[in-house]
Amino acid sequence: MRRLALPGIIAALFLAPPVALASDQSALAELKSIRALVDHADTEAVRRIEMVRLALPPDASPLLKRELASTEERVRGCLSPGALQAIAGLAVAAAPGGASVGKPALGKPALGATPARAPGLDRAQPAGSRSTAETIPRAQRLRLLATTLAAVAAAAAAAAVFMMYRRAQDKSERLAQLNRELEDQARRDPLTRLQNRRAFLDKMTERSESPAQRRASTDCITLINIDNFRLVNDRLGHDVGDAVLAEVGRRLNKVVRDTDMLVRWGGEEFLVFSPNAHPNQMRMMLERVMGAVGSTPVQVDVKSIPVTISAGLACVPFSGIPEAEFDWQKVVSLADKALHHAKQQGRNRAVAVAGVNADETDALAAIESGFSDAVEQGIVEVMQVPGPVGAQVRQLHPA
Numbered sequence: 182m183r184r185l186a187l188p189g190i191i192a193a194l195f196l197a198p199p200v201a202l203a204s205d206q207s208a209l210a211e212l213k214s215i216r217a218l219v220d221h222a223d224t225e226a227v228r229r230i231e232m233v234r235l236a237l238p239p240d241a242s243p244l245l246k247r248e249l250a251s252t253e254e255r256v257r258g259c260l261s262p263g264a265l266q267a268i269a270g271l272a273v274a275a276a277p278g279g280a281s282v283g284k285p286a287l288g289k290p291a292l293g294a295t296p297a298r299a300p301g302l303d304r305a306q307p308a309g310s311r312s313t314a315e316t317i318p319r320a321q322r323l324r325l326l327a328t329t330l331a332a333v334a335a336a337a338a339a340a341a342v343f344m345m346y347r348r349a350q351d352k353s354e355r356l357a358q359l360n361r362e363l364e365d366q367a368r369r370d371p372l373t374r375l376q377n378r379r380a381f382l383d384k385m386t387e388r389s390e391s392p393a394q395r396r397a398s399t400d401c402i403t404l405i406n407i408d409n410f411r412l413v414n415d416r417l418g419h420d421v422g423d424a425v426l427a428e429v430g431r432r433l434n435k436v437v438r439d440t441d442m443l444v445r446w447g448g449e450e451f452l453v454f455s456p457n458a459h460p461n462q463m464r465m466m467l468e469r470v471m472g473a474v475g476s477t478p479v480q481v482d483v484k485s486i487p488v489t490i491s492a493g494l495a496c497v498p499f500s501g502i503p504e505a506e507f508d509w510q511k512v513v514s515l516a517d518k519a520l521h522h523a524k525q526q527g528r529n530r531a532v533a534v535a536g537v538n539a540d541e542t543d544a545l546a547a548i549e550s551g552f553s554d555a556v557e558q559g560i561v562e563v564m565q566v567p568g569p570v571g572a573q574v575r576q577l578h579p580a
Contacts, residue, residue: 205245208233212248226256370445372423373430381444381452385509401463401496402509403453404516405433405470408489408528410449417484424481425488429474436469452513463494464566467531471568475529489568492531493519500536500544507545518552519563525553529568536562 211233230253237249368380388400407413407429414422426449433451434443442454455466475489495515499507519532526532537544539560547555555561 205242208237208241208245209248212252230256370430373427373445375430375434375443375445375451377445378447381442381446381454384442384454388509398457399459399496399498400509401455401458401494402512402516403455403463403467403470403492403494403531404446404513404520405451405453405490405492406520406524407449407474408491408524413486413488417481417486421481421484421486425479425486428479428481429488429490432473433470436473437466458496463496463533464564467492467494467533467566471529471531471566475569489529491520491523491528492566493517493521493523494531494533495519496534499534500541502541515548518548522553522556522563523565526565531566531568533564533566534561535564538562 233249368376370377413425430445437443437453440456444452446452470492478485478487493516495512497509497512498504499512515534519534523530523532537560544560547560556563
């Protein structure tokens with residue numbers, strides 16, 4: 182606002198009469214006051230320095246002349262030389278007796294001359310009338326700012342999308358993990374943490390749907406039952422019975438092969454599915470199983486409980502009969518018959534069905550009518566594996 186008012190201020194200043202200076206001290210004080218005005222680029226300094234110059238006596242002291250020159254130099258640093266000369270001419274014309282031919286009248290520029298303007302007037306223009314040199318950098322800055330803001334916005338959007346994706350991915354992973362855990366729980370026995378009957382049935386379904394060449398090997402199925410387990414529940418309680426079941430499952434899991442599938446079949450029964458197993462190898466597996474359970478009593482709190490098991494084993498395919506005629510379900514039934522035969526023989530033993538010594542049809546019919554009779558008649562060939570013998574075993578067989 183101050184710069185915009187400079188032309189009116191200059192005209193008003195030149196209408197005032199010159200100031201008479203009484204002494205050097207008055208001139209020095211005036212120059213010091215002018216210096217204060219110069220710091221603000223006030224045109225009052227221009228008018229007043231010209232008045233000092235006009236009123237300066239011929240015999241002015243060197244100090245006064247130096248101060249005048251120094252002050253004028255500072256004023257010239259604030260205003261352009263053309264403006265100083267124009268203002269000086271106006272000041273001379275306004276002084277008493279200072280008018281001359283060719284000099285402009287008071288406050289009026291010479292004919293055809295361009296009035297001088299104080300510095301800063303060109304700069305003190307409305308914002309809308311800036312030069313092209315100033316407008317282009319500002320436009321570039323605006324474009325740079327817009328580009329930067331767009332880049333920041335794009336980065337923020339990308340970060341937000343990435344975070345949403347990660348959250349969705351984490352949720353999907355947690356959901357998948359939860360589904361796996363639920364599926365695993367549905368396929369495991371809650372007491373023994375072994376796989377349950379459903380898991381075994383799924384395994385057999387997968388096996389049945391596999392190509393025939395992948396089922397060329399022999400797979401064995403063993404059913405295991407804890408001897409006299411009802412006595413444990415009746416005499417010691419179901420909590421002790423549950424502890425015995427869990428411990429028997431743990432011992433069995435330690436001695437079966439890594440490729441075997443150990444299942445809690447139901448109640449006090451367990452099942453072992455042994456893929457790619459030769460019947461001759463099954464004898465060693467049965468010995469390990471019988472010894473792991475029956476060699477050491479089960480400890481429940483302060484109670485020492487002797488436990489033995491009986492087992493029945495059969496393989497698929499059975500005795501060279503195609504699976505289409507004698508599938509895995511019939512093999513499980515055959516293993517169950519072998520298990521009951523072991524019970525009849527005195528418990529604490531395993532019976533493995535090795536094959537048949539008769540026509541296939543007659544042998545299967547004999548097995549269905551009575552497994553033990555078929556064994557006694559020699560129609561069915563079996564292998565017996567006794568369990569460990571000791572005092573703790575005899576305690577399980579009360580008279």
